[in-house]
Amino acid sequence: DFLHTSSFYQSENGGNDAASPLGGNTGGENGEKKKEYDLLTMSERKLGKLSYYQVLQRSLPMHASTEEIRKAYHKACLKYHPDKTGRGEEDEVFLLVKAAFDTLSDPMKRRSYDSTVDFDESIPKEGVKEEDFYKVYGPVFERNMRFASCNDPAKQAGNEAEGDTPTPKKKGKNKKKKNRNNNNNNDAKSQSPSSGRPPLFGDDSTPLSQVHAFYDFWIHFDSWRDFTLKAAEEAEHDVESADCREEKRWMKQEIDRKMKKMKRDEMARINSLVERAMAVDPRLKREKERLATEKKQKEEAKKKAEEEKAEKERKEREIMEKELATKKAEEESKKKGAKKIKEQQKKQLRKAKQLFRKLTMSAYQATNPNDNSIGNDAVWDDLEKMNDDIELLCDKLSVMELSSLNDILGGPEAVEEGSNASVCVEALAEVKQCAVETAAGAERQSLVDIQQRNQARKEAAEKAREAKLAKASSPWSKEELSALAKGVKKYPPGGSNRWDAIATYINNLCRQPDPRTKEECIEKYNQVASSAGPASASAETTKTTTPADGSTGGDSNVKDGDDEIWTEEQDALLQEMLRKYPASMEKNERWKSIAKGVPGRNKKECVQRFKAIREAVRQGKN
Numbered sequence: 250d251f252l253h254t255s256s257f258y259q260s261e262n263g264g265n266d267a268a269s270p271l272g273g274n275t276g277g278e279n280g281e282k283k284k285e286y287d288l289l290t291m292s293e294r295k296l297g298k299l300s301y302y303q304v305l306q307r308s309l310p311m312h313a314s315t316e317e318i319r320k321a322y323h324k325a326c327l328k329y330h331p332d333k334t335g336r337g338e339e340d341e342v343f344l345l346v347k348a349a350f351d352t353l354s355d356p357m358k359r360r361s362y363d364s365t366v367d368f369d370e371s372i373p374k375e376g377v378k379e380e381d382f383y384k385v386y387g388p389v390f391e392r393n394m395r396f397a398s399c400n401d402p403a404k405q406a407g408n409e410a411e412g413d414t415p416t417p418k419k420k421g422k423n424k425k426k427k428n429r430n431n432n433n434n435n436d437a438k439s440q441s442p443s444s445g446r447p448p449l450f451g452d453d454s455t456p457l458s459q460v461h462a463f464y465d466f467w468i469h470f471d472s473w474r475d476f477t478l479k480a481a482e483e484a485e486h487d488v489e490s491a492d493c494r495e496e497k498r499w500m501k502q503e504i505d506r507k508m509k510k511m512k513r514d515e516m517a518r519i520n521s522l523v524e525r526a527m528a529v530d531p532r533l534k535r536e537k538e539r540l541a542t543e544k545k546q547k548e549e550a551k552k553k554a555e556e557e558k559a560e561k562e563r564k565e566r567e568i569m570e571k572e573l574a575t576k577k578a579e580e581e582s583k584k585k586g587a588k589k590i591k592e593q594q595k596k597q598l599r600k601a602k603q604l605f606r607k608l609t610m611s612a613y614q615a616t617n618p619n620d621n622s623i624g625n626d627a628v629w630d631d632l633e634k635m636n637d638d639i640e641l642l643c644d645k646l647s648v649m650e651l652s653s654l655n656d657i658l659g660g661p662e663a664v665e666e667g668s669n670a671s672v673c674v675e676a677l678a679e680v681k682q683c684a685v686e687t688a689a690g691a692e693r694q695s696l697v698d699i700q701q702r703n704q705a706r707k708e709a710a711e712k713a714r715e716a717k718l719a720k721a722s723s724p725w726s727k728e729e730l731s732a733l734a735k736g737v738k739k740y741p742p743g744g745s746n747r748w749d750a751i752a753t754y755i756n757n758l759c760r761q762p763d764p765r766t767k768e769e770c771i772e773k774y775n776q777v778a779s780s781a782g783p784a785s786a787s788a789e790t791t792k793t794t795t796p797a798d799g800s801t802g803g804d805s806n807v808k809d810g811d812d813e814i815w816t817e818e819q820d821a822l823l824q825e826m827l828r829k830y831p832a833s834m835e836k837n838e839r840w841k842s843i844a845k846g847v848p849g850r851n852k853k854e855c856v857q858r859f860k861a862i863r864e865a866v867r868q869g870k871n
Contacts, residue, residue: 283307288329288342296342300366301349311363312400315354322350357475359402364474368395372522379531386526387450390467393519397447401473453531460532467523474515480507594648601651602643608658609639609680612672614817628677638684645687653700654680656707713766723763725773732758733770733777743865815858822847823855 285307288296302309306321313321325346331338352358369392373385394400448463449455481488484503491497527533613635616628629635642654655661657679662670679699725733735758736751748767756764826846830839844852 301353304345304349318353356402361475361478365479375525377529382529396472396474398471398473470519476508476511480504598648601648604655605651607664612674612677615674628681642684653703656703657699728759743861
């Protein structure tokens with residue numbers, strides 16, 4: 250094997266019979282030593298062809314140790330020193346010997362010198378035949394092994410210096426231990442990559458793992474080759490002869506630039522060598538063919554498995570498609586039903602929002618008749634703020650929640666035309682509280698309370714209806730009718746919770762086993778008022794309101810002396826005229842002007858209507 254018998258490793262055995270880097274052996278064909286060069290008799294041209302190693306000693310190998318170089322120099326001095334030759338201090342031969350020793354004794358200078366001296370940088374061309382592979386590429390890798398990091402002259406010099414350093418001797422029991430440790434260290438050094446033994450080039454029977462290790466070594470080849478001298482020669486710069494520091498620095502930069510370029514070219518040459526060798530290496534070709542065959546077999550097996558799998562999947566897909574078609578038909582049917590339900594829910598939500606807006610607006614108008622004198626009691630400061638809160642609730646609340654609010658405001662009956670039911674004005678405060686909680690993002694506890702109350706109210710209403718049906722045959726006694734008339738006079742229209750107070754008054758006065766409710770009182774009063782005629786109704790009260798919740802409003806059963814109801818339009822015109830004609834005018838003239846602005850009403854009716862509203866406001870404040 251070329252690398253196994255490389256001349257770079259034979260010096261480790263201490264022999265001097267290694268091949269010369271200049272070509273030719275140190276010994277002759279019969280093992281006889283060749284005669285040393287006589288530099289004194291050689292011409293200047295021949296001296297120029299000699300390497301520094303040959304100048305010191307003809308048989309001195311390039312891998313010679315520092316000690317061997319020193320001995321060769323000593324012998325050369327004994328032969329070529331001016332004192333021996335008598336040729337003077339400027340003798341060219343002695344100066345050449347001295348220059349050779351100065352270069353080879355300095356590790357860095359020797360490294361630069363060895364990088365360029367007597368080296369063939371050529372590599373085989375592409376297309377080498379397989380049978381010639383080992384014969385062609387073996388010597389090339391052998392030749393380039395010269396620049397492996399394990400053969401670095403500077404590293405070898407450092408190892409020799411470490412070997413020359415004396416170590417203190419230890420006595421006693423540690424002697425055997427020391428010898429054992431030294432043996433272990435020597436074994437480790439001989440096995441480590443740094444010992445200078447890279448993977449072998451091998452032959453046709455070399456295991457593939459060693460072949461890969463060999464090429465991996467060269468792919469990551471660590472070259473110590475130094476191009477400092479060569480770069481300086483090409484740049485034609487002598488740093489030592491520089492005139493100033495700036496010129497010297499410039500020269501060094503130029504040399505470094507050329508040196509880096511040469512280093513890149515060197516590594517590119519090594520990479521090309523490795524690539525070309527790998528391309529024609531018969532061992533790698535056989536491995537590539539084996540891998541290709543295995544890959545093809547795997548692909549065929551994979552293709553067969555895929556075909557079987559595809560056939561199985563096709564059958565499963567057909568079964569699944571049938572199931573999906575059936576399932577899809579069922580889902581479409583369910584989706585249509587869900588869509589229909591969703592549309593119904595949207596419709597219900599839209600109707601609930603519309604009803605909620607109508608109820609809140611009616612309640613707001615009932616409490617804010619646009620009169621400056623009664624605007625301080627409103628739940629909202631103005632209509633715009635109320636609309637903002639109402640729209641917030643419409644956006645945030647569900648159908649059930651809006652329905653709960655609609656129920657406490659009076660329900661759809663409160664806004665139907667011709668209905669005797671009225672809007673519950675007191676519920677506006679709860680609506681606003683619910684809006685505040687919704688805007689804050691808190692839990693709507695007020696809405697929960699409203700829903701619970703609505704549920705309780707519905708249950709109570711159901712019980713009351715049943716009780717009313719049970720008491721339907723129970724007539725009003727004269728005592729109860731008399732108490733009703735007295736209660737109506739005692740609690741005039743406009744008062745807070747008027748009919749609750751009248752019902753309580755009747756029950757306390759008559760002490761009946763079945764107390765009368767406010768609904769019964771309202772119903773009986775309406776019957777008596779309608780049968781008694783205008784005169785009787787006028788005698789009882791100038792203006793009577795009978796809403797279900799006891800509050801006043803323009804859309805309730807309000808009757809004046811002529812048994813005529815004040816409409817919402819008339820109330821609005823009255824309020825507008827009150828603003829138009831202020832109280833600073835002459836009283837009689839003012840009310841005449843107001844009566845002219847309210848069609849169908851005279852001055853007396855307008856005054857009575859104003860007093861009724863003012864009294865209701867005062868009692869509401871109390």
